[in-house]
Amino acid sequence: MSELPLRAQLASVLGRSAASLSRATGRGDGSVIGGRVALKVEPDLLAKLAQGRRLALVSATNGKTTTTRLIAQALREFGDVATNEYGANMPTGHITALSDNKSAVNGVLEVDEKYLPQVLKATNPSFVVLMNLSRDQMDRASEINLLAKKWRTALAQTNTHVIANADDPLVAWAGLGAPNATWVSAGQRWKEDSWCCPECGGHLKRDVDPHWECPECGLSRPRATWAVDNDNDVLVAPDGQQIKLRMNLPGDANRANAAIAAATAAGYGMHPERTIERLREVTSVAGRYTSVVTMGVEVRLLLSKNPAGWLESFAVLDPPRVPVILAVNAQIPDGKDTSWLWDVDYTVLRDRRVFVMGERRTDLALRLETDEVPFEVADRVDEVLAKLKAERPDITKVDVIANYTAFQQIRTAYGRVQ
Secondary structure: OOOOOOHHHHHHHHHHHHHHHHHHHHHOOOHHHHHHHHHHOOOOHHHHHOOOOOEEEEOOOOOOOHHHHHHHHHHHEEEEEEEOOOOOOOOHHHHEEEEEOOOOOOEEEEHHHHHHHHHHHOOOOOOOEEEOOOOOOOOOOOOOOHHHHHHHHHHOOOOEEEEEOOOHHHHHHHHHHOOOEEEEEEOOOOOOOOOOOOOOOOEEEEOOOOOOOOOOOOOOOOOOEEEEOOOEEEEEEEEOOEOOOOOOOHHHHHHHHHHHEEEEEHHHHOOOHHHHHHHOOOOOEEEEEOOOOOOEEEEEEEEEOOOOHHHHHHHHHOOOOOEEEEOOOOOOOOOOOOOHHHHOOOOOHHHOOEEEEOOOOHHHHHHHHHOOOOEEOOOOOHHHHHHHHHHHHHHEEEEEEOOOHHHHHHHHHOOOOO
């Protein structure tokens, strides 16, 4: 990395000081306030901090925090990595991440979908990693077809190398705007937002998964050189080599995240076998998938923020004998609009004990009632556990699915488990 100009150095120091003060006073981890302070001093600080680095920007509706963590985990094979792997995915957080590790040549930044074009322009990254696009926080973000168009336009104006999921039509269409791309067959369980062609609006033909094509304009799925075989739990590399994944993060979604991470690490010169070895070391990400034991019961925390995310969480639930707690808020980070609850199929929960919590538990309860899913209302996780233990002293496990702020509240109650 080149030496920062004096003004940028001052901005960086003041930002780090503000972040440290925020942490010391218990107001947060300081990522956002540190970046805000630094930007007041030097508005072009992000671009200056990015110079001389090999950055990867990671963006998607779901899985970007996990994939950022996985890529960073792999790249630490080469030394320090500048990253915001625990969130803070807007420019203020990026500034803090890069300021905190000024000597790191390699960097991995999670980027909010809405901010990707802006951050792409400022940082001139080596790689842009795109995984999926689906409806999320519609009261805050653009409609996803507009997001895809903005991505495509921004990518066409750069020389960055895109690593993208070929199985998601919106992501693929956006990635096709880039001059260079590596395509990964990472799967797409949630298809309800991608039945129409992003190029012409025609109805996509999706007869044989994962292939898709538009009969109207000819847009079709790019040929993938990396792939996930979920049935056999393997990563298929470009040379045909099949590598057992055996991830310690559950589900098909995390196999997809691992494949994307492996393809990205390969761009930095890392062999996929070694990448997967390093990825297996990750057992949780900022509390996601963490299990904590309380009152003699293992409580597993799953974060789900939108219909696609809830579908993936349902797929990794333990057997029906394990109760599940669902928690939903509608604060600003969640999006105020809870109408997305009606896009989720809850009938898969009919054969298990279900509890509902959170500020918008009434909305959730009505949705469950419509799907004929019996439920009980609760205020806190420990209240549910006490009730279950009284009825079933032998109970050993409970799953929790919560959207963003509800998840953070539950995680905080357990000491912000990692």
